[in-house]
Amino acid sequence: MHAPASVPPARKAALAFIFVTVLLDILAFGIIIPVLPRLIKEMAGGDMVSAAHWVGVIATVFAVVQFFCNPIQGALSDRYGRRPVILLSNLGLGLDFILMAVVQTLPWLVIARVLSGMTSASFSTANAYLADVTAPEKRAAAFGALGAAFGIGFVLGPALGGTLGDIDLRLPFWLAAGLALANFCYGYFVLPESLPVERRTATFDWRRANPVGALLLLRRYPQVYSFAVVVFLSQLAHYVLNTTFVLYADYRYGWGPQAVGFTLGFVGVCNGIVQALLVGRIVRRFGERRAIYAGLAFGALGFAWQGIAPTGPLSLIAIPLLALWGCAGPATQALVTRQVDPSEQGRLQGALAGLASLAGIIGPALYTQVFAWSIAKDAPWHVPGAAFLVAAVLLLVALAIAWKATHATDPLDAAAADTARP
Secondary structure (H helix, E strand, O other): OOOOOOOOOHHHHHHHHHHHHHHHHHHHHHHOOOOHHHHHHHHHHOOOHHHHHHHHHHHHHHHHHHHHHHHHHHHHHHHHHHHHHHHHHHHHHHHHHHHHOOOOHHHHHHHHHHHHHHHHOOOHHHHHHHHOOOOOOHHHHHHHHHHHHHHHHHHHHHHHHHHHHHHHHOHHHHHHHHHHHHHHHHHHHHHOOOOOHOOOOOOOOOOOHHHOOOOOOOOHOOOHHHHHHHHHHHHHHHHHHHHHHHHHHHHOOOHHHHHHHHHHHHHHHHHHHHHHHHHHHHHHHHHHHHHHHHHHHHHHHHHHHHHHHHHHHHHHHHHHHHHHHHHHEEEEEEEHHHHOOOOHHHHHHHHHHHHHHHHHHHHHHHHHHHHHHHHHHOOOOOOOOEEEEHHHHHHHHHHHHHHHHOOOOOOOOHHHOOOOOO
């Protein structure tokens, strides 16, 4: 196992700074979630099947660009530090949101998402930032705190975006642009660097700063393999929410931007509670392995319920279940970061982000096509929630892989695989 001989003590100020950085980023993203699919639907002439197709195309393009750019950004952060990568990300996102606010055609919207995919690296780089400043045994709780920032952003962002979207579909994009550019200014003047010059031992190498090279990094850490697959399947399942939920809620429950926004705000409340209050306690009490098992099981149950719920109010029961899925992510992140040399944390996060982007290449086309097929007039079965049932199956497969990985003949180091305390 590769672990640092000593880790710099966690700096509360640095953790607070990165928390706010991620909070502002996810708030900007959350604001546009309730309105982007409806903007696409408007540009597509109001046809739901055509809108589903274009949502899939735009999301896939975004993921393809991320797949190629995330490893480069991860390698750059190892070589030049985390701070400049986060700053460039925030600046690029601000410009992207401005472009989305003014474009009038779908091809230009695709170009805007290309720009966003090239620059949106703050989430993976933030994970490397936390690994820099947090001791290994405290990383699950730290990643949980970062997840809480996601939760808070999703409380405020979608509710605000849905309300503004009822006024004007373009208005949320302008607000998101302002937040991203404000985040750039905040980071420029306040955010400290987490990776000292003496720890930047990794050289930038184009042979490794590409999606294939980044994924091959995992070959040097065989114990990470299985959990990389778990990360991939989890991300693939998650894309059903990004690409299908707004159209699904519109079609099945008749929800507009405001209803979707407040629902996503409820998602954020539940996620924030789980990440801020439960993840650290669950990992300390039951260990990282059991936290992963339970999280994946709750996620599968939540997606299955969402897929079969016949009414909007009943569908809300799925939200707390999906929030408990959030236990799996921080525990997995904490487990795998202990297996990788500290000078390559950025590349590790770039590789994991590459897997997420690969899932993003597959997921949008998969779920939007399943959704379009399930509501088509000539469909053999009318199952509007079919996409969510597919996501549930993927999480069950991930659970089986995680179980096998931690019960293999040569399991992960006991301290890494199970940190439960009596």
